[in-house]
Amino acid sequence: MFNGIIYNTGTIHSINKTKNSLFIGIKSKLRFNPKDIGSSICCNGVCLTLVKINKNIIYFYISKETLIRSNFKLLEKDHVINLEKSITYGQKISGHFTLGHVDTVAKIQKVKIIDKTWIINFKVSNKRLTKFLMEKASISINGVSLTISKVIKDSFEINVIPHTLKLTNLQNLKSKSLVNVELDIFSKYIHKYSN
Numbered sequence: 025m026f027n028g029i030i031y032n033t034g035t036i037h038s039i040n041k042t043k044n045s046l047f048i049g050i051k052s053k054l055r056f057n058p059k060d061i062g063s064s065i066c067c068n069g070v071c072l073t074l075v076k077i078n079k080n081i082i083y084f085y086i087s088k089e090t091l092i093r094s095n096f097k098l099l100e101k102d103h104v105i106n107l108e109k110s111i112t113y114g115q116k117i118s119g120h121f122t123l124g125h126v127d128t129v130a131k132i133q134k135v136k137i138i139d140k141t142w143i144i145n146f147k148v149s150n151k152r153l154t155k156f157l158m159e160k161a162s163i164s165i166n167g168v169s170l171t172i173s174k175v176i177k178d179s180f181e182i183n184v185i186p187h188t189l190k191l192t193n194l195q196n197l198k199s200k201s202l203v204n205v206e207l208d209i210f211s212k213y214i215h216k217y218s219n
Contacts, residue, residue, distance in 0.1 A: 071124025
């Protein structure tokens, strides 16, 4: 489990592709030791299992299911990835609970800058999920805990402050970029059990 507060990024160092999977290496300043192998790391909002460490490069296997639901199918060398270690018992929760189970991708329709805040409009690729979009609900974009500020039919807006832009790969987003989206887990469960 994660909380979507990102302090670290990494860059794609290597990509080995097969027909249905990827094996990637990410170069990062985050520190790991051999005991961390097998642990969960949130990479651009996706919970991945750390399978290998070689100095400052960490390695992950990405399955077909993850490729279908995420933007990892578009990965290229030197892409910047948001990274978060899983939370530990007693740790401060500043964002919201996220699982790293990405629901879908969304495409950026427009980026508007007011003062130093970015207002980003996204369109969800899976229209079936728009019922979970609500103003002031939490949402995870590329692993970053954010708040939906506005909902317009099958699109939604978020406001990103300069501090968040500085620490994450959201600063690299532009029109038509695809991002990983994890909807608020509580809204999904409440919807399931109320129907």
